[in-house]
Amino acid sequence: MSLTNQHCRTFTARWVFPVSGPPLPHGTVTVRGDCIESIDPPGTRTPDEDFGNAAIIPGLVNAHTHLDLSGARGLIPPTDPEHFTDWLRGVIAYRRTRLSEEVHADTRAGLEECLWHGVTLLGDISADGGSWDTLAGSPIRAVVFREMIGLSEERAEAARRAGWEWYANRPTAEQTRGGISPHAPYSARESLLRCGATPGMRTTIHLAESPAEMELIMSRSGPFVEFLSSVGAWDPSGLIQSVGAVITHNRTAGRFLFAHCNYLPIDDARYFHNDMSIVYCPRTHAAFGHPPHPFREFLARGVRVCLGTDSLASNPDLDILAEARFVREQYPDFPGAAILRMVTLSGAEALGWADDAGSLEPGKSADLVVVPLPDRDDSDPHELLLADVPGIRRTLFRGEWRE
Numbered sequence: 171m172s173l174t175n176q177h178c179r180t181f182t183a184r185w186v187f188p189v190s191g192p193p194l195p196h197g198t199v200t201v202r203g204d205c206i207e208s209i210d211p212p213g214t215r216t217p218d219e220d221f222g223n224a225a226i227i228p229g230l231v232n233a234h235t236h237l238d239l240s241g242a243r244g245l246i247p248p249t250d251p252e253h254f255t256d257w258l259r260g261v262i263a264y265r266r267t268r269l270s271e272e273v274h275a276d277t278r279a280g281l282e283e284c285l286w287h288g289v290t291l292l293g294d295i296s297a298d299g300g301s302w303d304t305l306a307g308s309p310i311r312a313v314v315f316r317e318m319i320g321l322s323e324e325r326a327e328a329a330r331r332a333g334w335e336w337y338a339n340r341p342t343a344e345q346t347r348g349g350i351s352p353h354a355p356y357s358a359r360e361s362l363l364r365c366g367a368t369p370g371m372r373t374t375i376h377l378a379e380s381p382a383e384m385e386l387i388m389s390r391s392g393p394f395v396e397f398l399s400s401v402g403a404w405d406p407s408g409l410i411q412s413v414g415a416v417i418t419h420n421r422t423a424g425r426f427l428f429a430h431c432n433y434l435p436i437d438d439a440r441y442f443h444n445d446m447s448i449v450y451c452p453r454t455h456a457a458f459g460h461p462p463h464p465f466r467e468f469l470a471r472g473v474r475v476c477l478g479t480d481s482l483a484s485n486p487d488l489d490i491l492a493e494a495r496f497v498r499e500q501y502p503d504f505p506g507a508a509i510l511r512m513v514t515l516s517g518a519e520a521l522g523w524a525d526d527a528g529s530l531e532p533g534k535s536a537d538l539v540v541v542p543l544p545d546r547d548d549s550d551p552h553e554l555l556l557a558d559v560p561g562i563r564r565t566l567f568r569g570e571w572r573e
């Protein structure tokens with residue numbers, strides 16, 4: 171850090187949302203160098219810059235995406251829930267057409283979109299770990315989860331070896347952390363689904379995403395049998411005995427992020443511990459026409475829920491605040507403060523970055539987003555933030571403005 175950015179700057183706006191505490195009308199955020207020095211009510215400090223009718227919120231967290239699929243926007247329309255395997259077929263066919271330099275460019279383009287929308291912390295699943303260099307060299311924090319796929323013993327072993335080799339040999343990076351992603355109960359052998367069982371390891375698994383997955387795991391039947399057979403990957407000996415077992419087998423392991431959980435029985439909430447979270451991808455969930463997501467029931471049972479965009483193979487864009495606004499639209503009675511937490515502090519906790527990111531608190535990284543607000547009032551200021559107002563967001567990351 172250079173001495174020139176060690177100076178103190180104080181920002182204000184119509185509303186400041188620390189997330190770790192209540193919103194402050196005309197509060198101030200004081201930044202020194204790359205850290206937050208203090209958050210104050212009005213009158214304590216003289217602001218250097220006033221953003222006017224805007225909100226200052228923590229840097230946004232997108233806890234689940236696949237940047238390497240960013241070239242697929244609009245190419246593989248989501249199906250109805252009963253034909254999920256047809257969509258998977260489309261994704262596989264698409265991946266086969268992509269050259270490695272195209273995948274690199276797609277990753278870059280997806281990242282640019284995240285940066286533009288104010289994301290300062292990203293959970294990215296990367297088929298071969300290839301997004302690591304792109305993310306590590308960019309003004310963003312990230313966890314790169316290296317994907318592992320293989321239902322047969324032989325494929326699972328090869329995936330495990332390649333995954334751990336990548337994890338052990340990845341270059342060090344200050345703002346990027348590594349993890350693994352055994353893909354899903356229908357594509358990863360039971361042994362792979364348990365392979366995050368290492369203290370400190372970050373793991374993400376797609377879980378209970380479609381009715382077909384539930385049918386496969388419960389009764390070893392349904393559309394996945396034909397789908398997996400057709401791609402030469404069917405091996406019933408590799409299937410885990412229940413979706414709940416994916417959680418219970420990892421109870422003593424590190425940090426787990428379960429993606430989707432659209433069909434996870436609410437009773438399975440009892441298996442979650444504090445280092446386990448669910449990531450709900452609202453617009454992708456809606457695009458597949460799934461029944462309402464059980465996120466409120468899981469939250470009520472003490473399970474942490476954060477939000478993700480999933481990839482551009484199923485989502486219109488990588489704007490995580492648009493996911494929050496979509497949740498507001500779909501669930502008008504759900505508290506705005508809880509929605510904001512899902513795209514900030516809960517995401518940071520789920521990804522294991524909450525010591526540095528996720529809220530505006532003294533000592534945390536100076537990451538914030540300035541979001542334009544509508545020209546009206548509301549008894550709950552979160553409603554102003556969740557209203558869809560056009561306008562450019564400005565993002566400060568580690569004390570530097572993104573231009």
Ligand SMILES: [Zn+2]
Binds near residue numbers: 376
């Ligand atoms: Zn995904």
